[in-house]
Structure formats: C-alpha cells, structure tokens
Amino acid sequence: xxxxxxxxxxxxxxxxxxxxxxxxxxxxxxxxxxxxxxxxxxxxxxxxxxxxxxxxxxxxxxxxxxxxxxxxxxxxxxxxxxxxxxxxxxxxxxxxxxxxxxxxxxxxxxxxxxxxxxxxxxxxxxxxxxxxxxxxxxxxxxxxxxxxxxxxxxxxxxxxxxxxxxxxxxxxxxxxxxxxxxxxxxxxxxxxxxxxxxxxxxxxxxxxxxxxxxxxxxxxxxxxxxxxxx
Amino acid sequence: xxxxxxxxxxxxxxxxxxxxxxxxxxxxxxxxxxxxxxxxxxxxxxxxxxxxxxxxxxxxxxxxxxxxxxxxxxxxxxxxxxxxxxxxxxxxxxxxxxxxxxxxxxxxxxxxxxxxxxxxxxxxxxxxxxxxxxxxxxxxxxxxxxxxxxxxxxxxxxxxxxxxxxxxxxxxxxxxxxxxxxxxxxxxxxxxxxxxxxxxxxxxxxxxxxxxxxxxxxxxxxxxxxxxxxxxxxxxxxxxxxxxxxxxxxxxxxxxxxxxxxxxxxxxxxxxxxxxxxxxxxxxxxx
Amino acid sequence: xxxxxxxxxxxxxxxxxxxxxxxxxxxxxxxxxxxxxxxxxxxxxxxxxxxxxxxxxxxxxxxxxxxxxxxxxxxxxxxxxxxxxxxxxxxxxxxxxxxxxxxxxxxxxxxxxxxxxxxxxxxxxxxxxxxxxxxxxxxxxxxxxxxxxxxxxxxxxxxxxxxxxxxxxxxxxxxxxxxxxxxxxxxxxxxxxxxxxxxxxxxxxxxxxxxxxxxxxxxxxxxxxxx
Amino acid sequence: xxxxxxxxxxxxxxxxxxxxxxxxxxxxxxxxxxxxxxxxx
Numbered sequence: 106x107x108x109x110x111x112x113x114x115x116x117x118x119x120x121x122x123x124x125x126x127x128x129x130x131x132x133x134x135x136x137x138x139x140x141x142x143x144x145x146x147x148x149x150x151x152x153x154x155x156x157x158x159x160x161x162x163x164x165x166x167x168x169x170x171x172x173x174x175x176x177x178x179x180x181x182x183x184x185x186x187x188x189x190x191x192x193x194x195x196x197x198x199x200x201x202x203x204x205x206x207x208x209x210x211x212x213x214x215x216x217x218x219x220x221x222x223x224x225x226x227x228x229x230x231x232x233x234x235x236x237x238x239x240x241x242x243x244x245x246x247x248x249x250x251x252x253x254x255x256x257x258x259x260x261x262x263x264x265x266x267x268x269x270x271x272x273x274x275x276x277x278x279x280x281x282x283x284x285x286x287x288x289x290x291x292x293x294x295x296x297x298x299x300x301x302x303x304x305x306x307x308x309x310x311x312x313x314x315x316x317x318x319x320x321x322x323x324x325x326x327x328x329x330x331x332x333x334x335x
Numbered sequence: 336x337x338x339x340x341x342x343x344x345x346x347x348x349x350x351x352x353x354x355x356x357x358x359x360x361x362x363x364x365x366x367x368x369x370x371x372x373x374x375x376x377x378x379x380x381x382x383x384x385x386x387x388x389x390x391x392x393x394x395x396x397x398x399x400x401x402x403x404x405x406x407x408x409x410x411x412x413x414x415x416x417x418x419x420x421x422x423x424x425x426x427x428x429x430x431x432x433x434x435x436x437x438x439x440x441x442x443x444x445x446x447x448x449x450x451x452x453x454x455x456x457x458x459x460x461x462x463x464x465x466x467x468x469x470x471x472x473x474x475x476x477x478x479x480x481x482x483x484x485x486x487x488x489x490x491x492x493x494x495x496x497x498x499x500x501x502x503x504x505x506x507x508x509x510x511x512x513x514x515x516x517x518x519x520x521x522x523x524x525x526x527x528x529x530x531x532x533x534x535x536x537x538x539x540x541x542x543x544x545x546x547x548x549x550x551x552x553x554x555x556x557x558x559x560x561x562x563x564x565x566x567x568x569x570x571x572x573x574x575x576x577x578x579x580x581x582x583x584x585x586x587x588x589x590x591x592x593x594x595x596x597x598x599x600x601x602x603x604x605x606x607x608x609x610x611x612x613x614x615x616x617x618x619x620x621x622x
Numbered sequence: 623x624x625x626x627x628x629x630x631x632x633x634x635x636x637x638x639x640x641x642x643x644x645x646x647x648x649x650x651x652x653x654x655x656x657x658x659x660x661x662x663x664x665x666x667x668x669x670x671x672x673x674x675x676x677x678x679x680x681x682x683x684x685x686x687x688x689x690x691x692x693x694x695x696x697x698x699x700x701x702x703x704x705x706x707x708x709x710x711x712x713x714x715x716x717x718x719x720x721x722x723x724x725x726x727x728x729x730x731x732x733x734x735x736x737x738x739x740x741x742x743x744x745x746x747x748x749x750x751x752x753x754x755x756x757x758x759x760x761x762x763x764x765x766x767x768x769x770x771x772x773x774x775x776x777x778x779x780x781x782x783x784x785x786x787x788x789x790x791x792x793x794x795x796x797x798x799x800x801x802x803x804x805x806x807x808x809x810x811x812x813x814x815x816x817x818x819x820x821x822x823x824x825x826x827x828x829x830x831x832x833x834x835x836x837x838x839x840x841x842x843x844x845x846x847x848x849x
Numbered sequence: 850x851x852x853x854x855x856x857x858x859x860x861x862x863x864x865x866x867x868x869x870x871x872x873x874x875x876x877x878x879x880x881x882x883x884x885x886x887x888x889x890x
Contacts, residue, residue, distance in 0.1 A: 132613065167711065189713050199708040200703055201703070203644050212632060381860065488859065516792050519791055525783055532778055539841075546829065550802045587864075595871060601882070
C-alpha cells in the first residue's frame with residue numbers, strides 16, 4: 106500500500122471514511138458518507154446549515170462517535186489514537202476568556218508536551234497576531250479570537266487541520282492572509298479541511314471543494330464555479 | 336416462548352397465594368410480638384429480592400463497561416472470582432459475623448455472584464446488559480420501596496416509633512436513594528452515551544454498599560437501636576415459611592423483570608426503526 | 623508527551639491563576655459560606671454543653687452545602703467556550719485533568735472551611751474535650767471524600783438537562799457513609815467521650831477516599847468522552 | 850393486627866401501581882408500533 110517511490114504513494118489517502126452515519130435521536134446529521142482524502146490537499150467543505158459539515162469534522166476529530174460506519178485517520182481505526190496528528194478549530198473559540206492569547210497557547214502547548222515558548226510565539230505570529238498582547242482573549246474582537254484559536258490549532262505542527270468556519274466575523278484582509286497561510290501549510294504537505302460559508306475566499310487556494318447536503322457528500326469538484334452553474 | 340408467560344403467571348399467582356396462606360395461618364404465632372410479626376414474611380423476602388436485583392444491576396453494569404475493552408474484561412473476570420473466593424473464605428474466618436448472617440448464606444451469596452456474572456457474560460450482548468441493568472434497577476427500586484413501607488409499619492406497633500436506624504433497614508434506605516438517583520440520571524441525561532454514565536454510577540453505588548453497611552453498623556453499636564426481625568436464631572418452621580415466600584417473590588420479580596425487559600427492548604426497536612426512517616426520508620435540509 | 627503530572631500541575635496552576643485573577647467566584651463563595659454559618663447559628667442557639675453534641679452534624683452539613691455550590695462551578699469555565707473540546711482533542715490523559723480539577727476544588731472548599739470554622743467556634747462556644755488534633759485528619763479526609771466524588775459527578779451532570787440539581791442528587795446518596803463518618807468522628811472528638819474513639823471513623827473515611835479516588839480515576843475517561 | 854394487613858396491602862398496592870405504569874407505557878408504545886406498521890405497508 107505505501108510503496109514510497111510512486112506518485113500514487115505521495116497522494117496516499119490520509120483519511121478514509123466508509124458509510125459514516127450519525128444520528129442525534131431521529132435527526133440524521135450524517136446519512137452515509139463514504140470518501141477518502143489525500144494528504145497535502147486543501148479541501149473546502151461547503152453546504153447549507155444542517156448539511157452535516159460540522160458533524161463530519163467533529164467525527165474526524167474524535168469528539169463525536171459515529172452511529173455507524175468507520176473512520177480511519179493515518180491508518181488508525183480510532184481517531185483518538187491519531188489525536189497528536191490533527192489540529193481542531195471550532196466555531197466557539199476554545200480559549201479561556203480571562204487569559205491572554207499567549208497564556209492560552211502556552212497552556213495548550215503543555216497538553217501537547219511542548220515546553221518552549223518560542224514555538225507558541227511562533228504560531229501566534231504565524232496567524233498575524235502579537236504574542237506580547239496582554240489583553241485577555243475575552244476582550245479580543247471576534248476576528249482576533251478566531252485567529253488566536255487557529256494559532257492554538259497549529260501549535261503542535263499537526264499533519265491535518267480540521268477548521269470549522271475559521272473566517273466567520275474575520276475582516277476580508279485578515280481572512281485572505283489566513284487563506285494564504287493555510288495554502289502555505291498545504292504546500293508543506295499538511296491536509297487542511299475548511300468548513301465555511303465564504304467559499305469565494307478559497308478560490309485559487311483550495312484543491313477541491315466538497316459539497317455536502319442533508320448529511321451526504323453530493324459532489325466533489327476542482328473549483329467552485331462548476332457547482333454553481335450545474 | 337410467548338405462551339410460557341401466562342402459564343408462569345398462573346403458577347406464580349398460585350405460589351404467591353399459597354405463600355400468603357402459609358404466612359398468615361400456618362406459621363407459628365410469635366410470642367412477644369404476636370401476629371404483627373408476620374410482616375416479616377413480606378418484609379425480608381422483598382429486601383432479599385431487591386438486593387439480588389441490585390447485585391444483577393451491578394454485574395450487568397460492570398459487563399457493559401468492560402466488554403468493549405478486552406484488557407479490562409480479563410481483569411474484571413479475575414476480580415469477580417477473587418471477590419467470590421474472598422466472601423466464601425471470609426464467611427468462616429471473620430468472627431463475629433454481623434447479626435444473624437450464617438456462614439453458609441454468605442458463601443452461597445459469594446458463589447451466586449460469581450455464577451451470575453459469568454451467566455450474564457455468556458447470554459447477554461453488550462446492548463442487552465444495558466437493558467438488563469435498567470430493568471433490574473427499576474424493579475429493584477419497587478421492591479425496595481416495599482421494604483421501606485413495611486419496615487415502619489412493623490416498627491410502629493412493636494416499638495411505638497415509625498423509624499429505627501436499624502442496620503439493614505437504613506442500608507436499604509441508602510440503597511434506595513442511590514438507585515433512585517440512578518434512574519433519575521437515566522431520565523435526565525441528554526448524552527448519546529447515557530448507558531455509559533448510568534453504568535459508571537451503578538459501579539459507584541455498588542462500591543458504596545459495604546461502606547454504607549459498616550458505617551451504619553458501627554453507628555448502631557454506639558447508639559443501640561431496636562432491631563427489625565430480632566437478632567437470634569429463627570424457629571425452623573418460620574424459616575420454612577420465609578423461604579416459601581421468598582421463592583414466590585423471586586418468581587414474581589422474574590416475571591415483572593421479564594416484561595419490563597421486553598418492554599424496553601420493544602421501546603428501543605421502535606426508536607431504531609423511527610431513526611432508520613428518518614435516515615431514509617427524502618433529502619430535506621433545514622433551509 | 624509531557625508527564626501527566628506536568629499537565630496536572632499546569633492545569634492546576636492555570637485554574638488557581640484564573641481564580642485569583644477574577645476573584646469573583648471566590649468572593650461570592652466566601653460570602654455564601656458566611657451566610658450559611660449565620661443562618662445555621664440563628665436556627666440553632668444551643669447552650670455550650672448541648673452544642674457539643676450537635677455541632678459536628680451542623681458544621682459538616684454547612685460545609686457540604688457550601689461545597690456543592692462550589693462544585694457546581696467546577697466546569698463552568700470549561701463549558702463557556704467549549705474549552706473541554708480542546709482538551710478532549712489533545713493527547714493529554716483525562717485523569718490529569720480530573721486530578722487537577724479535584725485538587726483545585728479541594729483547595730477551594732478547604733478555604734471555605736477555614737473561614738467557616740472559627741465562626742462556628744465563636745457562635746457555638748465550642749471547645750473540644752477530646753483530642754482536638756484529630757479534627758484535622760478528619761477534615762482533610764472528609765473534604766477530599768466530598769470533593770473527589772463531587773468533581774466526578776459534576777462532570778457527569780454536564781451531560782444532563784437540569785445540571786445544577788443533578789449534582790447533589792448524584793452526590794448525596796453516595797456520600798452518606800462518608801458524611802456519617804465525619805459527623806460521628808467530629809462529635810466523638812468534641813464530646814471527648816473516653817469509651818469510644820474516632821479511629822474507626824477515620825479508617826472508614828480513609829477507605830472511602832481510596833475506593834472512590836480509584837473509582838473516579840478508572841471511570842473519568844469514559845465520562846469525559848461520553849458526549 | 851391492622852398493621853399486618855396494612856403492610857400486606859401496601860406491598861401489593863405498590864406492585865400493582867408499578868404494573869399499571871408498565872401497562873400504560875406498553876399501550877403508548879403499541880400506538881407507535883401500529884403507526885410504524887401502517888406507514889411501512
């Protein structure tokens with residue numbers, strides 16, 4: 106399977122999902138998703154509210170157990186075993202409001218076994234924020250909070266990035282910068298999933314758009330225009 | 336199997352009425368307390384049945400927690416066997432046993448626990464152990480309520496007080512509180528994994544039982560209280576009637592558990608079909 | 623993978639720093655504890671001799687009451703921005719988080735007790751006739767018994783509808799033997815009855831702590847990840 | 850003597866009350882089952 110020298114091996118599926126079903130009582134969030142995703146790609150996951158985008162991401166992150174179906178990340182059956190390999194960012198900030206950005210990132214670094222602050226400062230500057238900023242995260246603007254949350258997700262240099270609405274409430278200029286950063290990471294070989302409603306931001310950056318509707322992947326297209334005209 | 340239920344029902348009804356007759360008429364009249372002592376034949380069997388049901392709940396909950404983790408499963412097997420051995424040896428080594436616990440009865444309980452554990456292990460799937468835990472908890476609480484109602488009704492005429500901090504009665508009260516909180520957790524839980532939370536609480540509750548018993552037992556030695564059911568040995572004829580009543584109540588409890596079990600199974604099947612239907616429904620997304 | 627104790631320390635210091643920085647939780651809790659003591663003292667105004675017999679029960683019920691209100695706040699900060707998800711996604715072991723939260727609660731509740739005890743002594747004119755030094759181990763073991771189960775059940779009640787009421791419903795039945803031991807040990811020490819000693823109760827409390835600390839450490843992982 | 854009969858009566862009152870709740874729960878479930886069967890055909 107992982108024959109190193111062929112091109113095919115380079116694009117080995119890093120994540121495979123088979124017949125993934127998730128139901129919350131009678132509401133079917135995921136109705137049988139089967140897909141595999143290659144490493145080193147930036148995927149834009151698009152779809153209306155309730156299409157199952159967030160649930161899919163939470164299943165991949167191991168935060169939600171699927172009702173049926175299997176998830177394999179880097180060959181490991183249970184996402185929890187691969188938790189060191191992915192960074193997760195959600196709609197809520199996942200940060201402590203009373204602590205400054207640096208304090209937050211330093212605490213989460215400790216959870217990943219990272220002791221030195223240089224790495225923390227580096228991931229904060231990478232998202233375009235100032236590590237020395239003393240203000241507690243609670244007083245940040247929503248856009249800054251989203252970027253600090255991204256810094257927390259990038260902290261341990263994960264192979265996979267699972268980002269849920271990273272650009273919401275972020276001004277256009279900083280959103281474009283974030284996209285540039287994500288594209289740069291993709292070029293370094295990381296696999297990036299971006300769930301978003303501002304699909305236009307990913308034009309030219311995303312390798313593939315994954316269209317979801319009513320808990321299923323209905324289409325995977327190289328660019329956004331194809332879906333709109335169809 | 337379906338038609339066995341009414342036959343068993345009739346048999347149990349007959350057994351219950353025979354036991355009632357034995358308790359009211361045949362059993363010898365107790366000198367000091369008089370006829371009111373006959374509450375004993377309902378009070379004690381209900382308590383024993385409740386404890387048995389809670390023991391099954393504990394064993395089923397442990398099964399539910401360990402089955403998905405094979406390594407924990409092996410450890411649990413050894414702990415149960417060790418527990419059984421310990422109680423059997425302890426029955427003869429520990430002197431004095433708390434009042435009117437005979438070594439033979441302690442050994443039988445120890446062996447029964449181990450037997451039940453491996454029986455559940457063999458015949459119940461993971462999902463079924465959860466249903467079994469819920470059923471035995473619910474029916475156990477009903478029997479426990481009976482004990483807590485008949486207890487004071489017995490204490491009142493004999494000692495003029497409604498409640499006595501008797502070791503067994505108080506332990507039953509605490510057990511009742513624990514399992515009512517267990518049932519409330521199951522009803523109020525909004526989690527997808529309610530059985531896991533309930534199983535954890537059941538294990539905690541069971542760990543608590545010996546501590547409850549010994550804390551109240553020592554509490555009682557410091558504040559002597561009248562004891563329900565007397566301390567000394569028991570007239571063989573009374574014991575005979577007691578065992579008949581216990582058998583009758585066990586059959587009754589078995590039937591109630593069986594129907595509650597089937598009810599829960601049906602409930603889950605209905606929920607599953609409804610969920611399946613929602614799955615296959617035409618693609619309607621939230622606009 | 624830094625040692626779990628490193629993570630426990632980091633989480634504990636983080637919690638203490640946040641507590642110290644916002645201080646609003648600690649101040650409101652201290653005032654609440656004061657209220658509980660005053661209310662208890664008003665409702666019972668015993669003569670010194672009598673008070674020794676009932677003080678043990680009153681003091682521990684007041685502590686339990688204050689502890690439950692504090693325990694309800696254990697996961698408040700983690701829920702606000704779903705920070706718990708960030709923890710669940712990280713490779714950090716669940717027990718490290720649990721121990722940090724339990725020890726944090728222990729310090730918090732011990733602080734409340736340290737404030738309430740002198741007030742109780744004053745209001746009830748208490749003077750221990752028995753070996754007063756034994757009160758310390760009883761207090762430590764007893765508070766840990768309440769806090770370790772309280773933290774565990776607080777995490778469990780996160781997954782239920784009426785979260786505030788579920789914690790005491792789950793905690794009190796399980797804590798009865800520990801509560802009985804604390805009350806009886808304190809009363810034996812206060813009354814100074816030579817015939818009995820609080821040793822049995824302390825042994826029972828210690829067993830209770832060991833049993834339930836192991837139980838919590840074994841089962842917290844499953845409860846944390848039961849979404 | 851009356852306490853004896855009271856205790857026995859109370860025992861069966863409790864058991865019967867529980868059985869009634871089971872029966873009621875079962876009938877409610879029956880409705881759901883019938884509805885499902887109707888829809889399936």
